[in-house]
Amino acid sequence: MLKYSFYISFVICIGGLIFRMVQWVRFDRDKESAEQSKVKRVFALWESLWNHLVSAQILLMLKAIFWDGLLQVRIFKSSPLRWLAHMSIFWGFILLLLFHALDDYISVWALPEYVSTLNPYMFLRNLCGVFVLSGIIIALYRRRNQLIVTHISNWMDYSVLGLIAAIIVSGFLVEALQIISERQFDNMVLDYMITDDESEISALRAYWAKNYSVSFAQPVDIKNEILLKAGHSVHQDACASCHSLPQYAFVSYNLTQLFAPFATVLHAIHLDEILLVVHYMLCFIGLAWLPFSKMFHMLTTPLNYCMTASSQESSHSAATANGKIVSLDACTHCGACSEHCSVAPIFRVIGNDCILPSEKVGAVRLMAAGRHPIVLNNLSSGNAICTECNQCTLNCPSGIPLLDIWQHAKTELEHKGLYRPEDVIKNHSAYEWADIWKSQTPQKQAYQSFISDDSQTYEACVQCSICTQVCPIVAAASSSGEPIDLTPQQVMNLLRIGLKDRALGTQMVWTCATCYMCQEHCPQGIPVADVLYELRNLAHAQINFKETGEI
Amino acid sequence: MQLKYSYFPGCKISGQFSDYGTSTQTLMKLLGIEWVSLQFNCCGYPIRHQNLEASVFSAARNIALAEQEHLDIMTPCKCCFGNLKHSQHMLKNDPNLFKRVNERLKEEGLNYSGRIEIKHLLTVLYHDLGVDQMKEHIVHPYQSQTRVAASYGCHALRPAGITNFDHPFDPTIFEKVIAVTGAQTVFWPKRTECCGHPVSEKNPTLSNALLQSKISDAIEANANMICTACTYCQMQYESLGQAQLPVVTISQLLKKAISGN
Numbered sequence: 001m002l003k004y005s006f007y008i009s010f011v012i013c014i015g016g017l018i019f020r021m022v023q024w025v026r027f028d029r030d031k032e033s034a035e036q037s038k039v040k041r042v043f044a045l046w047e048s049l050w051n052h053l054v055s056a057q058i059l060l061m062l063k064a065i066f067w068d069g070l071l072q073v074r075i076f077k078s079s080p081l082r083w084l085a086h087m088s089i090f091w092g093f094i095l096l097l098l099f100h101a102l103d104d105y106i107s108v109w110a111l112p113e114y115v116s117t118l119n120p121y122m123f124l125r126n127l128c129g130v131f132v133l134s135g136i137i138i139a140l141y142r143r144r145n146q147l148i149v150t151h152i153s154n155w156m157d158y159s160v161l162g163l164i165a166a167i168i169v170s171g172f173l174v175e176a177l178q179i180i181s182e183r184q185f186d187n188m189v190l191d192y193m194i195t196d197d198e199s200e201i202s203a204l205r206a207y208w209a210k211n212y213s214v215s216f217a218q219p220v221d222i223k224n225e226i227l228l229k230a231g232h233s234v235h236q237d238a239c240a241s242c243h244s245l246p247q248y249a250f251v252s253y254n255l256t257q258l259f260a261p262f263a264t265v266l267h268a269i270h271l272d273e274i275l276l277v278v279h280y281m282l283c284f285i286g287l288a289w290l291p292f293s294k295m296f297h298m299l300t301t302p303l304n305y306c307m308t309a310s311s312q313e314s315s316h317s318a319a320t321a322n323g324k325i326v327s328l329d330a331c332t333h334c335g336a337c338s339e340h341c342s343v344a345p346i347f348r349v350i351g352n353d354c355i356l357p358s359e360k361v362g363a364v365r366l367m368a369a370g371r372h373p374i375v376l377n378n379l380s381s382g383n384a385i386c387t388e389c390n391q392c393t394l395n396c397p398s399g400i401p402l403l404d405i406w407q408h409a410k411t412e413l414e415h416k417g418l419y420r421p422e423d424v425i426k427n428h429s430a431y432e433w434a435d436i437w438k439s440q441t442p443q444k445q446a447y448q449s450f451i452s453d454d455s456q457t458y459e460a461c462v463q464c465s466i467c468t469q470v471c472p473i474v475a476a477a478s479s480s481g482e483p484i485d486l487t488p489q490q491v492m493n494l495l496r497i498g499l500k501d502r503a504l505g506t507q508m509v510w511t512c513a514t515c516y517m518c519q520e521h522c523p524q525g526i527p528v529a530d531v532l533y534e535l536r537n538l539a540h541a542q543i544n545f546k547e548t549g550e551i
Numbered sequence: 552m553q554l555k556y557s558y559f560p561g562c563k564i565s566g567q568f569s570d571y572g573t574s575t576q577t578l579m580k581l582l583g584i585e586w587v588s589l590q591f592n593c594c595g596y597p598i599r600h601q602n603l604e605a606s607v608f609s610a611a612r613n614i615a616l617a618e619q620e621h622l623d624i625m626t627p628c629k630c631c632f633g634n635l636k637h638s639q640h641m642l643k644n645d646p647n648l649f650k651r652v653n654e655r656l657k658e659e660g661l662n663y664s665g666r667i668e669i670k671h672l673l674t675v676l677y678h679d680l681g682v683d684q685m686k687e688h689i690v691h692p693y694q695s696q697t698r699v700a701a702s703y704g705c706h707a708l709r710p711a712g713i714t715n716f717d718h719p720f721d722p723t724i725f726e727k728v729i730a731v732t733g734a735q736t737v738f739w740p741k742r743t744e745c746c747g748h749p750v751s752e753k754n755p756t757l758s759n760a761l762l763q764s765k766i767s768d769a770i771e772a773n774a775n776m777i778c779t780a781c782t783y784c785q786m787q788y789e790s791l792g793q794a795q796l797p798v799v800t801i802s803q804l805l806k807k808a809i810s811g812n
Binding site: 147343346349385480510529537 | 563565597600602608612705708719744749754761
């Protein structure tokens with residue numbers, strides 16, 4: 001059954017890898033990508049994989065693999081704590097995979113006198129397990145303790161950590177149960193003892209009960225020195241060459257203390273064998289899930305390092321189109337970008353996930369997949385808030401050119417009919433907007449103390465038009481031959497007579513340069529510029545982006 | 552007394568417009584001004600159009616970070632300066648907002664009290680360091696035929712009651728700092744007007760018209776160089792290239808007068 005489970009998960013894994021690679025060719029992140037023929041892109045992908053994973057560019061590859069793959073310098077630069085977590089998990093797991101899971105193929109010929117139950121291998125296996133588990137604990141701590149990272153962490157992040165933890169914990173449990181297992185002892189005696197002399201075996205039982213923590217159902221006299229001495233000499237002849245003391249498996253050995261009192265029951269229900277199957281199955285689940293989960297980054301992140309470092313992808317447009325999708329797949333959802341994002345505090349007030357770079361990556365991927373869900377609206381309004389400070393790119397341990405993605409996404413979103421509010425507002429006159437908004441249920445505003453609703457704000461206005469005369473926008477618009485629709489003074493007048501709806505969509509409100517000339521010059525102290533700011537706040541909350549989109 | 556600030560470069564400097572930041576840091580080193588770099592976020596200026604509370608919270612978080620270090624904030628950007636000042640004003644006058652902002656800050660162990668000051672590079676140079684101090688460093692003064700038009704940047708000037716930068720229509724601080732370098736300054740009517748950057752994305756034509764009218768005004772006043780002290784102003788001038796008039800930042804101008812390059 002284990003064999004077939006392995007084959008099934010292996011086939012799923014290979015199928016999944018192919019599925020994901022097909023997406024690299026199938027998805028288009030922007031218009032230029034979509035213009036490339038798919039046949040060309042298949043060849044380009046083949047070429048990229050060959051260049052980066054198989055042949056040529058050896059120096060580049062080795063450098064990338066050594067610094068970014070083995071030492072993970074980029075993660076260290078981004079956050080030493082996360083580096084510690086990732087290094088522990090990565091190295092602990094890789095070493096276990098190579099020298100424990102694949103010991104029949106690797107350890108046996110690579111390591112001197114390798115036997116899984118001998119030291120230092122027993123000790124090292126436990127040590128690796130401890131590394132992985134402590135890495136997971138650090139990772140969880142980080143995910144629970146950094147405000148923004150806690151918010152973005154999803155079921156995928158936790159379940160991958162959970163799966164790895166479960167593999168390691170089940171491994172420890174299996175080892176612990178095997179240490180105390182009488183059945184294991186009996187089987188070993190059957191397989192390796194030449195004699196079937198009962199007295200020798202009972203001596204050995206005593207010796208193993210005392211020194212190797214085996215729990216026997218029948219009481220064994222472990223205080224009988226003569227018996228133990230006899231057991232010792234049998235042990236030396238038959239067992240010692242393959243068995244170090246169980247204490248060296250320091251985690252599993254300590255777990256045996258926990259199980260020893262219930263050894264008979266555990267023995268009866270074959271728990272060690274059940275857990276061994278569980279341990280295997282968890283590994284197979286991991287293998288099958290790899291291409292579909294964030295663990296896929298094991299392949300995509302190094303590939304992305306190479307692709308961004310290489311010249312081929314930037315000169316060859318079909319390869320660029322593929323590389324743009326690979327770079328999205330290289331995201332490990334670690335959240336470093338969002339942690340350093342300049343506009344993350346804005347997200348905390350407005351609450352659109354697509355303000356945060358780590359979440360925008362997923363949304364851009366959906367866009368590239370050609371799906372047009374609501375997420376694109378969120379992406380459009382969230383991406384518009386980006387101030388292009390580039391902190392996301394600088395802090396990305398996977399080396400994804402994030403800022404470049406956001407800039408291209410802006411164009412691509414417009415191409416798909418999702419415009420920025422500044423452009424949407426131009427599609428209708430202020431009066432038309434007033435009618436559109438009247439038919440909608442107004443959205444809740446976070447900020448409530450409005451000056452524009454307070455009649456006292458304009459009480460002193462004498463419509464002297466000084467605000468209009470000093471406004472540089474009014475002047476520039478007039479001299480360019482396209483006068484502004486309403487002047488600041490007229491906007492104030494609309495508000496004064498309670499026609500706020502009519503004011504919200506005016507060009508004056510939307511093209512205000514916020515230079516505060518009007519407000520500073522007003523002889524009556526009307527906060528003209530502050531009111532215009534507030535009207536934009538209100539209009540932003542009211543604009544329904546779907547109104548003009550084709551989505 | 553040793554001058555020390557938390558240096559707030561602003562998103563554009565840490566992103567794609569690093570020149571102004573680099574020259575500002577060099578200038579501070581030359582003048583012996585110390586600074587620390589904190590994990591600042593956006594000043595809140597760009598989002599103020601869309602959501603005032605988000606803007607104030609953004610600003611407050613930065614100020615709270617600087618408060619932790621007991622350092623005043625110094626920024627070379629007038630839009631950052633203006634918005635940080637504006638947010639301080641809002642928080643001082645709106646107890647509700649103050650409470651909500653602090654509740655959010657508390658989630659990450661921060662607190663805004665409003666006890667530090669927000670300063671612009673120019674106010675640091677003029678008020679904190681002083682003209683005489685600066686003069687001592689000038690070893691490569693400009694020739695008097697260098698006539699500089701100081702482009703003020705509106706977000707620091709107005710509303711003057713909040714920014715407390717200088718007179719809103721008839722400021723002098725920028726010219727006084729430039730004069731230290733030996734260069735002449737010119738008077739040009741549009742020096743306190745908008746450069747056009749705030750509308751550059753919404754209405755590029757209008758934005759260009761505003762910019763062009765400023766440049767023409769400076770040329771008419773017989774200037775042979777424009778000097779800015781704001782990231783956005785400098786970006787806006789550079790968008791037209793330097794063909795009509797060379798445009799430099801105050802950091803570059805002073806740096807050259809001090810170090811010769």
